[in-house]
Amino acid sequence: MTKKKQGNEKQTGINSNEFDSAISQICDEKGIDKDKVMETVEAALSAAYKKDYGKKSQNIRAEINKVSGGVDFYLVKEVVDDTVREFVEIELGEDEEKNTTAKKEKKNNKEKINKKSEKENTGKDEEDEKEYLARFNPERDIVIEDALEIKKDAKIGDIIETKLDSQDDYGRVAAQTAKQVIIQRIREAEKEAMYDEYKEKEGEVLSGTVQRMEGQNVFVNLGKATGILFPSEQIKGENYRIGQRLKVYLEKIEIDTRGPGIVLSRIHPEMVKKIFELEVPEIFTGTVEIKAIAREAGARTKIAVIANEEGLDPIGSCVGQKGTRVQAVIDELGGEKIDIIEWNEDPKKFISASLNPAKILRIDIDEKDENKKAIAIVADDQLSLAIGQRGQNVRLAAKLTDWKIDIVGENKTTDKNIEKAEEILKDKKDSADKKEENIEKKDDNKKEKTKEKKTKVKVDNKNKIATDK
Numbered sequence: 001m002t003k004k005k006q007g008n009e010k011q012t013g014i015n016s017n018e019f020d021s022a023i024s025q026i027c028d029e030k031g032i033d034k035d036k037v038m039e040t041v042e043a044a045l046s047a048a049y050k051k052d053y054g055k056k057s058q059n060i061r062a063e064i065n066k067v068s069g070g071v072d073f074y075l076v077k078e079v080v081d082d083t084v085r086e087f088v089e090i091e092l093g094e095d096e097e098k099n100t101t102a103k104k105e106k107k108n109n110k111e112k113i114n115k116k117s118e119k120e121n122t123g124k125d126e127e128d129e130k131e132y133l134a135r136f137n138p139e140r141d142i143v144i145e146d147a148l149e150i151k152k153d154a155k156i157g158d159i160i161e162t163k164l165d166s167q168d169d170y171g172r173v174a175a176q177t178a179k180q181v182i183i184q185r186i187r188e189a190e191k192e193a194m195y196d197e198y199k200e201k202e203g204e205v206l207s208g209t210v211q212r213m214e215g216q217n218v219f220v221n222l223g224k225a226t227g228i229l230f231p232s233e234q235i236k237g238e239n240y241r242i243g244q245r246l247k248v249y250l251e252k253i254e255i256d257t258r259g260p261g262i263v264l265s266r267i268h269p270e271m272v273k274k275i276f277e278l279e280v281p282e283i284f285t286g287t288v289e290i291k292a293i294a295r296e297a298g299a300r301t302k303i304a305v306i307a308n309e310e311g312l313d314p315i316g317s318c319v320g321q322k323g324t325r326v327q328a329v330i331d332e333l334g335g336e337k338i339d340i341i342e343w344n345e346d347p348k349k350f351i352s353a354s355l356n357p358a359k360i361l362r363i364d365i366d367e368k369d370e371n372k373k374a375i376a377i378v379a380d381d382q383l384s385l386a387i388g389q390r391g392q393n394v395r396l397a398a399k400l401t402d403w404k405i406d407i408v409g410e411n412k413t414t415d416k417n418i419e420k421a422e423e424i425l426k427d428k429k430d431s432a433d434k435k436e437e438n439i440e441k442k443d444d445n446k447k448e449k450t451k452e453k454k455t456k457v458k459v460d461n462k463n464k465i466a467t468d469k
Contacts, residue, residue: 026186032193038064040185044178049073051177053167057139061161074161077142079154085136194225195255198262202250205274208264210244220248220264227262235266235298238334247275247332267297275332276303279325282317291343294399298336302354302396304343315340341400351376351405354397358386361410365403373404380409 023041027034046062054060059076147154154160208220208227218229218240229240229248240246248264249271255261265271273290282288283305292304305314318340319326326338339357344350348363351374362377376394378386386407387394398405 032186032189036189037186040182040189043185044181045071046073047181048175048178049164049167053164055139057137059140060164071166073164073166075164077140077160077162079144079147079156079158079160080136080141081144081156084133084156085141086133087136191255195253198222198225198250198253202253203270205247205249205271205278207245208248210240210242210246212242213240220246222248222262225262227264229264229266233263233265233267235334235336237298238266247271249274267295269293269295269301272301272303272329272333272338275329276318279328280318280320282312282314287312288314288317292400294396296392296396298334300337300339300392300396301333302339302341302400304341304350304354304400306343315342339396347374347401347403351397351401351403354400355386355393355405355407358382358393360386371404372402373406374401375406375408377408377410380411383407383409 023034023037026032026037042062042064045064046060049062050056050058050060054075061074061076063072063074064070065072142160144154144156147158147160150160150162151158206222206227208222211219211221211226213219216231216234218234220227220229227248227250233251234240246266248266249268251263251265251268253262270293272293272295276290277284280288283290287307287309289306289308290303291306293301294303295301303318305318307314307317317325326340330336330338341353341356344353347365347367351363351365352360355376355378358378359382360376360378364375364377366373376386385393388396394405394407
């Protein structure tokens with residue numbers, strides 16, 4: 001009999017060491033804070049206690065003793081008086097009376113709400129506030145007089161906790177309730193922990209594995225979470241396969257009811273910068289700085305770099321020995337071409353370098369011009385190279401320098417433009433002269449016609465007078 005009793009005690013009691021190790025294991029697996037898990041278990045125990053031994057309206061708090069492993073339960077009540085609660089004499093004996101009271105209360109609340117909407121802006125705000133005070137609930141509230149007997153310095157709004165009898169035997173429903181609370185709370189804590197972790201990594205490049213593909217959307221496993229790569233954020237012409245490892249840029253993270261939504265990108269300009277930081281130690285330490293980036297994902301990227309240390313070649317640092325460093329970046333971006341130029345404070349030199357690989361003869365700019373327009377003069381055989389395929393080279397150079405760039409040929413193009421301009425001006429001048437001549441002729445014709453008319457009238461008048469005589 002004694003042995004059997006001891007066995008039962010072991011089943012109902014809580015071993016603090018085993019409990020603590022179980023909690024630690026959950027925290028390590030889920031990556032969540034231990035205090036949050038403890039709060040979750042305490043909430044589950046209080047829900048189970050209320051289910052079997054408490055009342056629905058009660059506010060019960062559970063507290064786990066970390067040393068002994070025992071659980072204490074407390075009935076929590078708020079200190080109130082007639083200024084914050086409405087006192088109504090109701091007998092809460094039988095279930096029927098409770099239901100009737102609840103129905104009456106619901107009906108009265110509806111009537112009061114209708115009255116309140118009718119009395120808006122009538123200057124009776126204080127009376128309305130008194131009418132709609134929360135009703136006193138003896139299970140959750142305690143009057144100030146009773147509270148002072150328990151706690152001498154009690155005041156309105158204080159919380160009074162009364163210790164309840166501990167229970168070891170719980171029914172199936174209570175156990176199920178506790179299980180659901182624990183699962184739900186741990187999921188919420190896991191989502192929050194995941195959000196906090198990846199929110200700090202926003203704007204960084206992460207390594208991931210392609211987990212699955214739904215339509216054109218690619219889901220990438222980042223370790224503790226899964227991010228989504230939308231079609232608009234994918235490099236054009238790039239193909240993905242399940243299990244493929246690739247680097248992605250964490251563009252933004254949002255939290256919703258389903259969990260953290262991690263939006264990834266492969267086309268963001270900052271992705272190039274972050275990969276260079278991984279491949280080039282000088283950029284990571286700050287001795288070489290990337291000042292500007294212009295990118296057309298999948299095709300070409302231009303970056304402007306500057307050395308913050310004397311005697312250091314910024315372009316050479318980025319290219320690496322035999323081009324190993326820049327080649328590693330190119331391979332990571334699926335063969336995207338990368339032009340590295342040296343940043344310069346002089347706009348002319350910077351614009352000239354940005355149009356690399358074309359050789360620029362001269363840059364004409366007006367630094368006072370707010371529109372920031374620049375004209376790049378190149379040799380005729382360098383014209384197509386400066387413009388690039390479908391205007392890509394000059395377009396990226398404009399993005400990089402933040403100047404509007406026009407490419408003009410040295411000889412033929414400029415001569416033709418000048419000739420055309422002269423011809424247009426000559427034609428305009430000739431047409432203007434002709435218009436003036438035509439206007440003068442019209443005026444002369446009008447004058448002659450008026451003279452002829454006047455002479456004719458005079459002759460007719462003379463002939464008429466002679467005939468009358």
